Amino acid sequence: xxxxxxxxxxxxxxxxxxxxxxxxxxxxxxxxxxxxxxxxxxxxxxxxxxxxxxxxxxxxxxxxxxxxxxxxxxxxxxxxxxxxxxxxxxxxxxxxxxxxxxxxxxxxxxxxxxxxxxxxxxxxxxxxxxxxxxxxxxxxxxxxxxxxxxxxxxxxxxxxxxxxxxxxxxxxxxxxxxxxxxxxxxxxxxxxxxxxxxxxxxxxxxxxxxxxxxxxxxxxxxxxxxxxxxxxxxx
Amino acid sequence: xxxxxxxxxxxxxxxxxxxxxxxxxxxxxxxxxxxxxxxxxxxxxxxxxxxxxxxxxxxxxxxxxxxxxxxxxxxxxxxxxxxxxxxxxxxxxxxxxxxxxxxxxxxxxxxxxxxxxxxxxxxxxxxxxxxxxxxxxxxxxxxxxxxxxxxxxxxxxxxxxxxxxxxxxxxxxxxxxxxxxxxxxxxxxxxxxxxxxxxxxxxxxxxxxxxxxxxxxxxxxxxxxxxxxxxxxxx
Numbered sequence: 001x002x003x004x005x006x007x008x009x010x011x012x013x014x015x016x017x018x019x020x021x022x023x024x025x026x027x028x029x030x031x032x033x034x035x036x037x038x039x040x041x042x043x044x045x046x047x048x049x050x051x052x053x054x055x056x057x058x059x060x061x062x063x064x065x066x067x068x069x070x071x072x073x074x075x076x077x078x079x080x081x082x083x084x085x086x087x088x089x090x091x092x093x094x095x096x097x098x099x100x101x102x103x104x105x106x107x108x109x110x111x112x113x114x115x116x117x118x119x120x121x122x123x124x125x126x127x128x129x130x131x132x133x134x135x136x137x138x139x140x141x142x143x144x145x146x147x148x149x150x151x152x153x154x155x156x157x158x159x160x161x162x163x164x165x166x167x168x169x170x171x172x173x174x175x176x177x178x179x180x181x182x183x184x185x186x187x188x189x190x191x192x193x194x195x196x197x198x199x200x201x202x203x204x205x206x207x208x209x210x211x212x213x214x215x216x217x218x219x220x221x222x223x224x225x226x227x228x229x230x231x232x233x234x235x
Numbered sequence: 236x237x238x239x240x241x242x243x244x245x246x247x248x249x250x251x252x253x254x255x256x257x258x259x260x261x262x263x264x265x266x267x268x269x270x271x272x273x274x275x276x277x278x279x280x281x282x283x284x285x286x287x288x289x290x291x292x293x294x295x296x297x298x299x300x301x302x303x304x305x306x307x308x309x310x311x312x313x314x315x316x317x318x319x320x321x322x323x324x325x326x327x328x329x330x331x332x333x334x335x336x337x338x339x340x341x342x343x344x345x346x347x348x349x350x351x352x353x354x355x356x357x358x359x360x361x362x363x364x365x366x367x368x369x370x371x372x373x374x375x376x377x378x379x380x381x382x383x384x385x386x387x388x389x390x391x392x393x394x395x396x397x398x399x400x401x402x403x404x405x406x407x408x409x410x411x412x413x414x415x416x417x418x419x420x421x422x423x424x425x426x427x428x429x430x431x432x433x434x435x436x437x438x439x440x441x442x443x444x445x446x447x448x449x450x451x452x453x454x455x456x457x458x459x460x461x462x463x464x465x466x467x468x469x470x
Contacts, residue, residue: 064401116364116365116368118364124399125376125378125382125399125400126399126400126401129351129353129375129376129400130351132375132376133351133375140364140367140368140377141360141364141377142375142376142377143360146399147360147382164359164360164361164381165360165361165364166299166361
């Protein structure tokens with residue numbers, strides 16, 4: 001394993017706990033709603049809506065706007081059809097305020113000492129920047145699908161990140177909690193590190209976090225990833 | 236004056252001392268060369284070379300590559316035609332290692348408490364990210380002409396920065412040591428803050444830093460800018 005020069009991070013689910021953050025905000029603001037089901041429904045609209053952009057059915061659209069389209073779609077099913085515009089706008093910004101997993105801030109600080117660290121998310125630049133400020137995420141750079149006008153798993157996103165830093169794909173490592181994202185990055189020649197986030201979909205819906213042999217590394221959390229990268233570097 | 240939500244910073248000359256950094260590196264590595272003249276010659280190639288990109292004569296080209304083209308052009312005039320490829324590559328990366336002016340790191344830390352702070356430079360993302368890491372610049376976001384595929388003073392750069400954050404142009408302030416950059420930003424509706432960098436071109440070539448009445452603010456340095464923004468916010 002050649003040491004990666006640049007670590008790029010998936011964000012939703014890998015860095016931040018979207019399910020827990022959205023469910024907590026819903027429980028606080030709209031206690032009559034099933035907050036677990038609401039968080040899952042909002043996120044479930046994500047991939048199909050991005051697919052409408054990538055198919056050309058919709059023009060290029062920011063995730064902030066896709067989140068809002070999905071929100072408007074799901075509100076009636078939760079008895080919230082009458083939510084006023086200002087509340088919809090404010091609620092949609094919950095994606096800017098998602099909480100990091102407990103290991104993330106300290107783990108990124110460690111990883112940053114030896115590597116360039118950047119987001120590589122389908123979230124838009126404004127969203128990712130607000131999130132970083134809110135959560136104290138010490139990115140060296142905020143890279144987004146928005147820069148490449150293509151959503152992951154499109155190869156342009158992975159290859160574009162390497163190209164911006166004048167690196168070969170094999171000098172870049174994608175860090176993610178999703179095997180499909182990692183598989184697409186590997187197909188473009190990136191190294192990959194899987195992070196276990198067993199409760200990404202909430203405590204009631206634990207997900208399979210078993211290792212995939214094709215990943216370069218498999219880590220319980222960002223601290224464990226830093227341990228492994230340190231061990232390789234010092235070996 | 237409405238308080239700006241986002242401060243975007245010109246970088247070369249405003250945040251970092253390109254003249255002093257390049258002259259120091261040249262004096263160390265090639266003491267036989269007039270390091271002041273060398274720094275000025277390298278920088279003088281910058282605007283004409285960007286103009287070749289914006290006119291369409293050259294396709295989209297990163298500043299790293301423009302810096303290299305200019306370097307190759309000027310080396311013979313300084314008796315360095317025989318500089319080997321690896322030295323040229325290393326020297327070209329001096330732009331990634333430019334030193335900040337003395338007020339910058341503490342000033343940005345203050346400004347970051349109340350504002351989103353981002354680069355808005357013609358430098359490419361890789362260059363700006365390496366520079367930030369090297370110099371300890373605590374950007375919330377690294378924005379570059381590279382994102383918009385246009386160089387300042389093209390309006391797409393100023394308007395593009397506002398748009399990425401879903402802001403009106405008047406909610407964004409450009410901070411720069413160059414009146415032409417600020418004038419173009421004002422023409423797009425941004426607020427502007429001029430920063431005095433009298434020795435941008437070296438101690439031997441002090442530049443005029445007198446106030447222009449159309450700028451929103453005029454500051455000696457980043458600390459003085461933070462003082463003025465604090466005063467407006469608390470007024």
